[in-house]
Amino acid sequence: MGFLSRERVLSMPTRKLESVVSLNDIRVACKACSLKEICLPVGIDKDDLDHLDAIIDRKRPLARGEHLFHVGDNFQSIYAVRSGSLKTYTTSEDGQEQVMGFQLPGELVGLDAIAENCHPLAAKALETTSVCEIPFDELEKLSGQIGGLQHQLLRVMSQEIRDDEQNMVILGQKSAEQRLAAFLIGLSNRFRRRGFSANQFNLSMSRSDIGNYLGLALETVSRLFTRFQNEGLLSVDRKHIELLDRDQLYTFSGAHCAADEAPKAQTEN
Amino acid sequence: MGFLSRERVLSMPTRKLESVVSLNDIRVACKACSLKEICLPVGIDKDDLDHLDAIIDRKRPLARGEHLFHVGDNFQSIYAVRSGSLKTYTTSEDGQEQVMGFQLPGELVGLDAIAENCHPLAAKALETTSVCEIPFDELEKLSGQIGGLQHQLLRVMSQEIRDDEQNMVILGQKSAEQRLAAFLIGLSNRFRRRGFSANQFNLSMSRSDIGNYLGLALETVSRLFTRFQNEGLLSVDRKHIELLDRDQLYTFSGAHCAADEAPKAQTEN
């Protein structure tokens, strides 16, 4: 159990190691992990849940800079971030890196590998990060048996497509200012959805990662942070961000997608 | 049957109308529609195929400019293009349009609507276009029963995520020249995969749509077409494109993803 205490995971049940699993423990752990959307879909009974849980593997945490998988790696599993954060990226033949996304606790990585059975992106820990590994063939088998799970899986993938579309809009026609504003509002919403503060958070990624992700030079990102701060929209202290005028920032972002601002109520019990 | 003759669909079986369905006819029609990836997955037996086919509805063709669905429309079905082409797009509150993609025969639309049960994009016919309507709840039910279908569906969605990621790379860090080259190579590959000519095709979308999709001004697109032509890379005649130096164009595109260039062999029987 040693490594668990080093993580920010609340009541981690001991698993695999001791072979006996308490369903209650699992529920608690998964709730802390905020992965309930996938792991605890409404309407799955205890028995099904047991099956589902049985296939999920809690891996040892990754250190900052460690890879969860590399480009071209054989696809076996999808992963859910439990704590910490990841970035996914590719590298073009000229060595140029393109950051494709950042994964926060409760978010999934690897769905883009299903199509070709190998990972098109690499996933790297931005800080100490722990994940759940979900073997895909087993998940698939299970979701054939559990109707709700299948639907949930399709929903999650659909949402990812949607998010990517949003990103295309941002990259395709937003100004630098709008991009950064949208990025911050987006992050804020994601934190809020996971039960973290929406107005105050730490960026685990570098300015360069942000710039790369948003299609901007890191200098531009830096300048914008300063400007936003001067305009009283937020306060920056290195990695720490506090949103002071969320509404204004939202307006700046040239918002279009109502879904971004008003996250619908989760079935929270 | 009247409207069918107006389309470019080969041997369309009469269906629903006459209530008796010949399996052979279906196979032929779906092959022509080049949708076999979804509709004719390997390993689905005749019985299953029958079930699958029974839920698919061939709709009357759309005229140029007609919408298949609008933003916010309730999500019922996904659609497969049989002939013609579509564009999907959103409109931001300031009236600015963002083109998200183009769908060619054999490609699907609407997968991004599963998550929220409503369409985040509108889909509009770029020319006379016919589609198959696949009611999603029925597809979902079926894919719970037919293992191969479930996997196929996940694969298709995964591929869409992947394609969107590719687009992010293009929008995020490619030059105008690279974007257009990548766009043309991409189109060419998609045509080839569907059995059309890879080196000669008609653009059903306007320069403005292309520019919008690529995050460029239409003037830039126009200038690039002229330049590519002057450089002997292709020949343009209004909508008609002939790729003269595909390799060079491919190099220009700053290619990264091997998958783009070498489409793997389809299980063709």
Place this chain on the structure above:
DNA sequence: TTTAAATATTGATATAGATCAATGAATTTG
């Protein structure tokens, strides 16, 4: 600690591609 390496900020300058503007095809419409 001190040094070294990585990361961030800020300024000066250059440029790719946007925007504005005019003209020239194509296509559609009456």
Place this chain on the structure above:
DNA sequence: CAAATTCATTGATCTATATCAATATTTAAA
């Protein structure tokens, strides 16, 4: 078939943001 409309091309200019460069700060290492 003429008129109108849409779409495409080409040119001139302007601007947002990249790039180059120097310095400052933070983090990691020794």
